[in-house]
Amino acid sequence: xxxxxxxxxxxxxxxxxxxxxxxxxxxxxxxxxxxxxxxxxxxxxxxxxxxxxxxxxxxxxxxxxxxxxxxxxxxxxxxxxxxxxxxxxxxxxxxxxxxxxxxxxxxxxxxxxxxxxxxxxxxxxxxxxxxxxxxxxxxxxxxxxxxxxxxxxxxxxxxxxxxxxxxxxxxxxxxxxxxxxxxxxxxxxxxxxxxxxxxxxxxxxxxxxxxxxxxxxxxxxxxxxxxxxxxxxxxxxxxxxxxxxxxxxxxxxxxxxxxxxxxxxxxxxxxxxxxxxxxxxxxxxxxxxxxxxxxxxxxxxxxxxxxxxxxxxxxxxxxxxxxxxxxxxxxxxxxxxxxxxxxxxxxxxxxxxxxxxxxxxxxxxxxxxxx
Amino acid sequence: xxxxxxxxxxxxxxxxxxxxxxxxxxxxxxxxxxxxxxxxxxxxxxxxxxxxxxxxxxxxxxxxxxxxxxxxxxxxxxxxxxxxxxxxxxxxxxxxxxxxxxxxxxxxxxxxxxxxxxxxxxxxxxxxxxxxxxxxxxxxxxxxxxxxxxxxxxxxxxxxxxxxxxxxxxxxxxxxxxxxxxxxxxxxxxxxxxxxxxxxxxxxxxxxxxxxxxxxxxxxxxxxxxxxxxxxxxxxxxxxxxxxxxxxxxxxxxxxxxxxxxxxxxxxxxxxxxxxxxxxxxxxxxxxxxxxx
Numbered sequence: 001x002x003x004x005x006x007x008x009x010x011x012x013x014x015x016x017x018x019x020x021x022x023x024x025x026x027x028x029x030x031x032x033x034x035x036x037x038x039x040x041x042x043x044x045x046x047x048x049x050x051x052x053x054x055x056x057x058x059x060x061x062x063x064x065x066x067x068x069x070x071x072x073x074x075x076x077x078x079x080x081x082x083x084x085x086x087x088x089x090x091x092x093x094x095x096x097x098x099x100x101x102x103x104x105x106x107x108x109x110x111x112x113x114x115x116x117x118x119x120x121x122x123x124x125x126x127x128x129x130x131x132x133x134x135x136x137x138x139x140x141x142x143x144x145x146x147x148x149x150x151x152x153x154x155x156x157x158x159x160x161x162x163x164x165x166x167x168x169x170x171x172x173x174x175x176x177x178x179x180x181x182x183x184x185x186x187x188x189x190x191x192x193x194x195x196x197x198x199x200x201x202x203x204x205x206x207x208x209x210x211x212x213x214x215x216x217x218x219x220x221x222x223x224x225x226x227x228x229x230x231x232x233x234x235x236x237x238x239x240x241x242x243x244x245x246x247x248x249x250x251x252x253x254x255x256x257x258x259x260x261x262x263x264x265x266x267x268x269x270x271x272x273x274x275x276x277x278x279x280x281x282x283x284x285x286x287x288x289x290x291x292x293x294x295x296x297x298x299x300x301x302x303x304x305x306x307x308x309x310x311x312x313x314x315x316x317x318x319x320x321x322x323x324x325x326x327x328x329x330x331x332x333x334x335x336x337x338x339x340x341x342x343x344x345x346x347x348x349x350x351x352x353x354x355x356x357x358x359x360x361x362x363x364x365x366x367x368x369x370x371x
Numbered sequence: 372x373x374x375x376x377x378x379x380x381x382x383x384x385x386x387x388x389x390x391x392x393x394x395x396x397x398x399x400x401x402x403x404x405x406x407x408x409x410x411x412x413x414x415x416x417x418x419x420x421x422x423x424x425x426x427x428x429x430x431x432x433x434x435x436x437x438x439x440x441x442x443x444x445x446x447x448x449x450x451x452x453x454x455x456x457x458x459x460x461x462x463x464x465x466x467x468x469x470x471x472x473x474x475x476x477x478x479x480x481x482x483x484x485x486x487x488x489x490x491x492x493x494x495x496x497x498x499x500x501x502x503x504x505x506x507x508x509x510x511x512x513x514x515x516x517x518x519x520x521x522x523x524x525x526x527x528x529x530x531x532x533x534x535x536x537x538x539x540x541x542x543x544x545x546x547x548x549x550x551x552x553x554x555x556x557x558x559x560x561x562x563x564x565x566x567x568x569x570x571x572x573x574x575x576x577x578x579x580x581x582x583x584x585x586x587x588x589x590x591x592x593x594x595x596x597x598x599x600x601x602x603x604x605x606x607x608x609x610x611x612x613x614x615x616x617x618x619x620x621x622x623x624x625x626x627x628x629x630x631x632x633x634x635x636x637x638x639x640x641x642x643x644x645x646x647x648x649x650x651x652x653x654x655x656x657x658x659x660x661x662x663x664x
Contacts, residue, residue, distance in 0.1 A: 186619055236494065
């Protein structure tokens with residue numbers, strides 16, 4: 001399961017501008033000379049003079065800003081290949097470009113592909129200085145790959161139509177939300193919809209090993225007539241046809257930004273339940289032609305500054321909770337996000353758990369969720 | 372008249388040219404129809420561990436059985452509605468005495484509407500007749516609650532209604548030439564012999580139109596059977612169709628099971644071939660009445 005990178009690109013959201021604007025609070029946090037990184041590593045990287053990255057859309061998770069800043073700080077040439085590459089294409093680039101100078105140095109892939117990369121020996125181990133801040137369930141113990149940013153399931157609510165904002169999963173059953181609650185697709189086709197079922201399971205007595213209560217929850221919503229089966233899009237949310245949409249927080253926040261001046265959209269992470277999260281992973285190619293730059297890139301992305309940059313694109317940096325605890329996130333930035341407390345208990349499903357849950361949903365959903 | 376010899380030469384020159392084009396046609400058909408079909412068939416019986424019937428067997432799963440059922444019902448219903456309504460409308464605007472502006476208006480509208488499908492169509496209907504749609508809300512304010520009365524856009528009847536939006540115009544376009552080919556002389560002859568309009572249609576009009584109507588129905592069936600985006604946007608695949616199930620296993624972000632996708636596609640091909648075979652049978656019977664031209 002991966003972030004809905006394609007979904008976002010399809011909707012044609014101008015996140016680049018939106019991301020940078022809301023990052024205004026971030027600018028103050030930037031030190032003129034960047035984060036404190038080992039001088040020897042910087043020197044080695046400058047000597048190599050180049051870094052190749054792949055699959056980093058400039059309007060996604062604020063990669064555009066990160067790329068610009070990295071080049072400005074270290075004066076190396078950054079070659080960004082195929083920004084819209086899928087995880088599978090990124091791994092394929094490592095395989096097929098192996099011995100070439102233009103081979104990717106670092107990749108940004110979904111967890112299932114990170115596991116494949118590790119298994120196929122396409123990645124090399126490296127542990128960044130901030131390693132201990134990265135939660136254990138989003139990193140490989142040997143440092144082959146580790147999560148760089150994440151999102152959780154959220155409610156995006158068009159307040160103009162749904163007068164009161166639901167705060168918990170149980171609230172969604174209220175008669176006031178008849179025909180209002182929508183997903184961004186089928187749980188077997190759209191990862192945010194699948195995540196919504198998992199999140200509902202966690203809120204209703206299920207666990208990462210038991211998604212059944214989630215399916216039953218949506219079955220109940222359907223029976224109550226609250227589930228609107230049409231596919232939620234930014235347009236349907238803003239126009240009020242699907243006023244309550246369950247989706248990843250970074251997409252919801254993007255829609256809120258998009259709706260400014262058209263509709264009042266509120267985004268929240270439902271309380272009273274473990275948030276269900278999803279993450280992306282960075283790893284250094286085993287065949288990286290510029291190893292020093294690859295390491296420098298990792299150090300930069302996982303530094304306070306590099307991590308803060310993700311928030312400008314509405315994605316949560318993987319060190320978010322540790323950074324909040326250490327008071328490293330400016331209040332101006334926190335204000336643009338759902339309350340930090342909501343993210344505290346975030347946990348992630350393992351690939352085995354996700355695969356098992358898919359089978360359950362495939363079997364149960366058409367029987368239980370009848371519209 | 373040209374001497375015999377010259378004709379022979381011309382025929383000899385023409386034959387290779389004709390074969391060139393026929394060959395090109397076969398090459399295209401092989402590359403874009405036969406080869407993909409064969410690949411699908413192979414993919415549906417080959418898994419990671421070699422030969423397997425697991426994918427084909429999975430078509431018996433509840434979710435896929437329901438999907439085939441839904442696809443068939445929806446395609447038959449929307450093709451039938453489209454054929455009847457489209458045929459009647461085409462007849463009404465083409466009958467002698469109907470204003471010509473109406474005819475051109477209907478034809479132009481049909482050409483546009485027949486191609487209006489997918490997500491925009493679904494959204495148009497959701498915004499009008501969805502549970503929070505404009506019309507739904509207006510009627511509710513007038514005391515008519517459509518959804519409480521049992522109507523739902525997100526159901527097979529709802530989908531049939533939405534599909535009709537492109538099926539009816541498609542039928543109008545297809546059937547217009549056939550209706551125009553009904554000669555006024557036949558109608559006049561029937562009238563002169565004392566036939567009622569009902570008798571004329573039962574014994575002359577419909578039998579002559581039957582092959583065209585049947586062909587149109589098949590086309591409508593195929594267009595509904597293979598449609599995908601509209602149904603998905605409307606129901607998120609909660610009314611499972613074969614096409615939406617294929618998209619889940621092939622191009623979704625959650626799971627990837629190309630073998631199952633191939634098996635589902637093979638299932639669709641079998642259904643289409645079956646429908647075509649039945650229609651050829653019926654078509655042969657109906658064609659007895661087609662005037663030789």
